[in-house]
Amino acid sequence: MNNRHYNIYFHTHTVSGIVISVILFVIFFAGSFSFFRDEIINWERSESTAITREIQLDYNDALQHLDKKYVLHGRNITISKPSVENRVAVFMAGTKDTLAPKKQQAGEFFYLDNKDYKTYTYEESYSLGELLYRLHFLAQIPYPTGYYLAGFTALFFLFAIITGVLLHWNKIVSNFYMFRPKEKLKTLWTDAHTALGMIGLPFQFVYAVTGAFFMIKLLIVAPAVATLYKGDQDKMYKELEYTDADYKFENKKLAYPFNINELVSKTKKNWENFEITRVFIQNYGDANMHVLVEGELLSNKKFTGIGKVVYRIADGKEIAKKDPIAHTSYLDVVKNVLYRIHFGDYGGYALKIISFLLGIITCFVIISGVMIWLVARQKNNMPEKKRRFNNAVVRIYLAICLSMYPITALAFIGSKIFYPLSQSNLYALYFGGWLLLAIFFIIKKNDAFTNKFCLISGSILGFLIPITNGIVSGNWFWTSFMQNKFQIFFIDVFWIFLAAITLYTAFHLKPKKAVA
Amino acid sequence: MPANSKYLNPSFWPRFSKITAAILGGYFVSVTFHLALASWFNRANVLITMAFTGFILWVALMIIAFLAKSGWKIWGIYILLSLLFCLFIYLGQTYNTTQ
Numbered sequence: 149m150n151n152r153h154y155n156i157y158f159h160t161h162t163v164s165g166i167v168i169s170v171i172l173f174v175i176f177f178a179g180s181f182s183f184f185r186d187e188i189i190n191w192e193r194s195e196s197t198a199i200t201r202e203i204q205l206d207y208n209d210a211l212q213h214l215d216k217k218y219v220l221h222g223r224n225i226t227i228s229k230p231s232v233e234n235r236v237a238v239f240m241a242g243t244k245d246t247l248a249p250k251k252q253q254a255g256e257f258f259y260l261d262n263k264d265y266k267t268y269t270y271e272e273s274y275s276l277g278e279l280l281y282r283l284h285f286l287a288q289i290p291y292p293t294g295y296y297l298a299g300f301t302a303l304f305f306l307f308a309i310i311t312g313v314l315l316h317w318n319k320i321v322s323n324f325y326m327f328r329p330k331e332k333l334k335t336l337w338t339d340a341h342t343a344l345g346m347i348g349l350p351f352q353f354v355y356a357v358t359g360a361f362f363m364i365k366l367l368i369v370a371p372a373v374a375t376l377y378k379g380d381q382d383k384m385y386k387e388l389e390y391t392d393a394d395y396k397f398e399n400k401k402l403a404y405p406f407n408i409n410e411l412v413s414k415t416k417k418n419w420e421n422f423e424i425t426r427v428f429i430q431n432y433g434d435a436n437m438h439v440l441v442e443g444e445l446l447s448n449k450k451f452t453g454i455g456k457v458v459y460r461i462a463d464g465k466e467i468a469k470k471d472p473i474a475h476t477s478y479l480d481v482v483k484n485v486l487y488r489i490h491f492g493d494y495g496g497y498a499l500k501i502i503s504f505l506l507g508i509i510t511c512f513v514i515i516s517g518v519m520i521w522l523v524a525r526q527k528n529n530m531p532e533k534k535r536r537f538n539n540a541v542v543r544i545y546l547a548i549c550l551s552m553y554p555i556t557a558l559a560f561i562g563s564k565i566f567y568p569l570s571q572s573n574l575y576a577l578y579f580g581g582w583l584l585l586a587i588f589f590i591i592k593k594n595d596a597f598t599n600k601f602c603l604i605s606g607s608i609l610g611f612l613i614p615i616t617n618g619i620v621s622g623n624w625f626w627t628s629f630m631q632n633k634f635q636i637f638f639i640d641v642f643w644i645f646l647a648a649i650t651l652y653t654a655f656h657l658k659p660k661k662a663v664a
Numbered sequence: 665m666p667a668n669s670k671y672l673n674p675s676f677w678p679r680f681s682k683i684t685a686a687i688l689g690g691y692f693v694s695v696t697f698h699l700a701l702a703s704w705f706n707r708a709n710v711l712i713t714m715a716f717t718g719f720i721l722w723v724a725l726m727i728i729a730f731l732a733k734s735g736w737k738i739w740g741i742y743i744l745l746s747l748l749f750c751l752f753i754y755l756g757q758t759y760n761t762t763q
Contacts, residue, residue, distance in 0.1 A: 152671045155668045155671035156667075160727070162666070162667065303722070310723055357720060368715070371695050384711075388708050479709065486715060486716065
């Protein structure tokens with residue numbers, strides 16, 4: 149590699165990295181916790197649920213219940229399970245009967261408890277798990293700014309990954325084994341940055357690409373719609389098999405009784421290891437009522453195995469069927485893989501824990517990159533003003549990034565003690581606390597203090613999480629273990645381990661003299 | 665040590681042209697390239713592939729733009745390539761009636 153190329157990679161890697169670093173840290177930190185979103189949600193509510201993606205619901209009973217409350221005639225109803233919890237998501241479109249009262253013509257979205265059929269709006273169902281999940285794509289910043297910010301961060305992260313590898317190419321093997329923590333500060337950061345960056349490389353590459361796709365796919369969708377589909381967006385989504393076939397509302401009462409439970413179990417029996425994940429009812433109670441039952445094979449049986457059956461209620465016939473074993477198209481595979489490898493939900497808890505660790509490692513790679521940037525510019529030949537500016541930048545960066553740890557732990561405690569904590573109170577606790585703590589560290593002007601304080605306070609709060617849970621709900625982690633309340637047990641024990649590791653780290657950090 | 669500034673562009677216009685060529689030019693080439701393929705081959709499959717290759721190619725083109733000797737030259741190349749791919753899209757839309 150010639151010198152010119154090396155220096156260009158070096159410079160573009162530095163600039164892109166330093167620009168995105170804080171946002172990227174927030175994304176990875178919140179994202180790492182999001183692997184356990186469902187566990188956190190269950191933990192907050194002191195609930196536990198079967199670990200399955202399958203909807204566990206008595207459909208007939210639930211629909212009867214909803215019919216009394218909302219009148220389902222003529223509506224399209226989707227029942228799905230976005231996360232592993234007791235509540236399923238129900239989306240109902242307004243009835244297609246134009247003579248029906250106004251209230252029935254309005255659409256509804258809510259979560260439905262699968263046992264007592266209590267309904268919850270999105271706000272009522274809001275949780276810390278949801279907050280952390282949405283924070284990892286900056287959804288709290290009004291749309292579309294937050295999404296685009298997150299998407300372009302992912303894109304430039306991809307840029308930083310590739311320039312980083314190119315820059316490091318010649319020493320990729322030799323430097324991997326190099327770790328010189330005792331030499332000078334710069335080599336500590338550099339060795340950690342390159343070695344951990346290499347370990348996390350495949351993981352980070354996947355998240356950069358899929359993350360960019362999720363957030364800024366409009367940039368590739370819009371030109372495709374404009375040119376290839378002459379502006380007809382629905383046509384494209386249909387061709388990419390994102391939409392279901394639409395059946396006309398006939399406005400005649402259905403003369404036959406129907407039994408959704410039976411259709412679901414009939415569909416399930418078609419294939420072994422098949423789990424029902426979505427039920428879509430069109431024209432409820434109408435002569436042209438159709439029911440689509442969709443599901444997938446267990447991911448350890450077949451990674452992409454999406455199947456569905458569409459039933460016409462009037463004559464009970466199957467009018468469409470997609471076999472998850474025999475018919476898996478390239479489209480199905482790409483669409484499924486892009487999501488699965490991002491969510492990491494196909495390998496049980498082992499994969500989730502590894503993904504969490506790699507996510508936190510990435511956070512460390514980001515911080516060490518920022519530290520290299522600072523240390524490399526602390527030379528005596530640098531003008532004093534510039535050095536002070538660089539120091540201030542790093543101080544602000546560290547204050548924002550590191551204070552996430554104690555604040556996240558605090559939010560766990562807060563959402564347990566004050567359960568149910570409303571969305572706005574949760575925002576005030578998380579973002580207000582975060583802001584205050586960051587300002588405190590910025591004023592305090594001591595990076596080593598920031599680091600130590602965050603690790604220790606986060607650890608103490610972390611240890612308090614299972615204790616708070618035990619006192620408030622009576623679910624001590626050993627009782628939840630014995631009662632097989634797995635999600636509650638998991639979060640408690642997870643925090644004990646996490647707090648123990650960060651506490652150990654905090655007490656083994658020795659302040660190092662900066663040597664230029 | 666920071667990168668050796670001997671190899672970088674300190675003045676405004678060379679820097680501006682390279683950054684815009686990288687981000688905008690790279691985007692145009694990546695998108696038109698994929699759409700040109702999509703208009704001649706299996707449209708749905710090419711589009712869903714673009715979901716990931718679109719971004720990877722975009723980033724690769726960014727890096728190439730930064731390596732270029734002249735920002736305006738790379739802008740020229742990227743514009744010519746985009747126009748060429750646009751021609752393929754147009755021809756595909758007009759003559760390829762299989763989809």
